[in-house]
Amino acid sequence: MFRSVLDAIAGYRPSSPVRSPDGRSYQLAANESADEPLPAVVRAIxxxxxxxxxxxxxxxxxxxxxxxxAFGLPEDAVAVGCGSVAVTQMLLAAVAEPGVEVLYARRSFEAYPLLTGFTGATAVEVPLRDGVxxxxxxxxxxxxxTRLVFVCNPNNPTGTVVGRAALEAFLDRVPADCLVVLDEAYREYVRNAVTPDGLTLLAGRPNLVVLRTLSKAYGLAGLRVGFAAGPPEVIAAVRKTYLPFSVNGVAQAAAVAALRAKDELMxxxxGTVKERDRVRTVLTARGWTVPVSEANFLWLPLGDRSVPLAxxxxAAGVAVRPYAGDGVRLSIGSAAENDAFLAAAADFSPI
Structure with a gap:
């Protein structure tokens, strides 16, 4: 009855909410914004x-x-979807099928293998080197x-980045008939000067697409709005795969209001960037290994200690995202939420 590809797909499992014995809960697992929607966004909703x-x-x-x-793009160079995950699925639907390959790093965004599997294409995973x-x-x-390549920059879950020179050298090696998807869901949190804004790389590259989301920095995780920017001929093909009416009216209105308030949201x-750096400073002072992150989360490469930390x-009501045998992704929340994590982790040995 069911497609054979489903036998190898476990499905996406978000982190479960947790609570301490006294009812406290600090959700630091999903890379959401800790700030409430702006008044203008609430009015639009x-x-x-x-x-x-x-x-x-x-x-x-x-x-x-x-x-x-907001981004200085021609309208025919933009396709939208129900979050950047849905736009990822739209891109795969446009190019992937049985017999072709989809290439991405391991470990990177969890949706890549899941959505690639749905298409019947062959996934090719290339290990990170030193977390990059x-x-x-x-x-x-x-x-x-190879029909499509994902490059997540900053990478989820490690928060690491690749610079302009390395990225351009890579793009120069990719054949013109292979689509490169530069996933920049966390672009707004980047402070590393050598990390390029992918939108500035689009000119003259007919096989490059940049993914962005309004779920993170724009605070609309609960409404699901993302977009792809790229050559109009690619975008035209991607728009054909859009599930009708999947970006709902409330989400559209909220997104428009959030884009108008871009400066306030940035x-x-x-504040999130400062908290990210503060938490990393405390952890490294305690002897933890924490790679420099350019996203709104930190990566704790704890190996077999990952699940025990989670x-x-x-038990203290702090939810994080563990990757068994590999590491833990810690979302950066409010100062109070981050302090709750630091307090709970104070008596845990990372070794």
Whole structure:
């Protein structure tokens, strides 16, 4: 009855909520913004809620215009979806099928193997080198069957980045008939000057697409809005795979309002960056190994100590994202949430 590819797919499992014995809960597992929506966004949501008896604009015209204005992109160079995960699925639906290969790093965003598996394409995983994308090895892994390559920059879950020179050298090696998807879900948190804004790399590269989301820095994780930017001919193909009405009307209105408040939201991002650096400083002073992160989370490469840390923190009501045998991803929350993590982790040995 069911497709054979499902036999090898476990499905996505988000972290479960946790609570301490006294009922406290600190959710530091999903890389969300710790800040409440801006008043203007809340007003837009309330107004749009009065129209939910009607279908949303399937063309997302106002939203695409807002993205175009905020990021300096032609409107025909933008495709939107229900979060950047849905846009990832749209891209795969446009190019992937049985007999072709999809290439990405390991470990990187959990959705890549899941969504690749749905298409029936063959996944090719290239290990990170010292926690960073090994772009030379990825280029060496390209074959005449490679149809799409994901480069997550900053990488989820390690928070590490690749610089402009390395990225451009890699792009130069990718054949023109292979799509490169530069996933920049955490771009707003980058402070490393050598890390390029992917949108500045689009000119002259007909096989490059950049992914962005409004779930993180723009604080709309609960409404799911993401977009792809790329050559109009690629975007036209991707738009064909859009599930009708999947970016709902409330989400569209909230996203437009958030884009108009971009400057105010980026000021909030500065607070998250400062908290990220503060938490890392405390942990490294305690003897923890914590790679420099350019995202809104930290990576704790604890190996076999990863699940024990998550269980230890859960007892104190702190939820993190463990990757068994590999590491723990710690989302950066409010100062109080981060302090709760630091307090709970104080008596845990990372060795």
């Amino acid at each position: 309330a107004e749009a809620a009065l129209t939910v008896n009607r279908y949303p604009d399937n063309s997302c015209a106002e939203l695409i215009a807002g993205i175009s204005g 994308h090994d772009l030379e090895a990825m280029a060496d892994a390209l074959t005449d069957r 000021a909030r991002v500065e 269980e230890h923190l859960a």
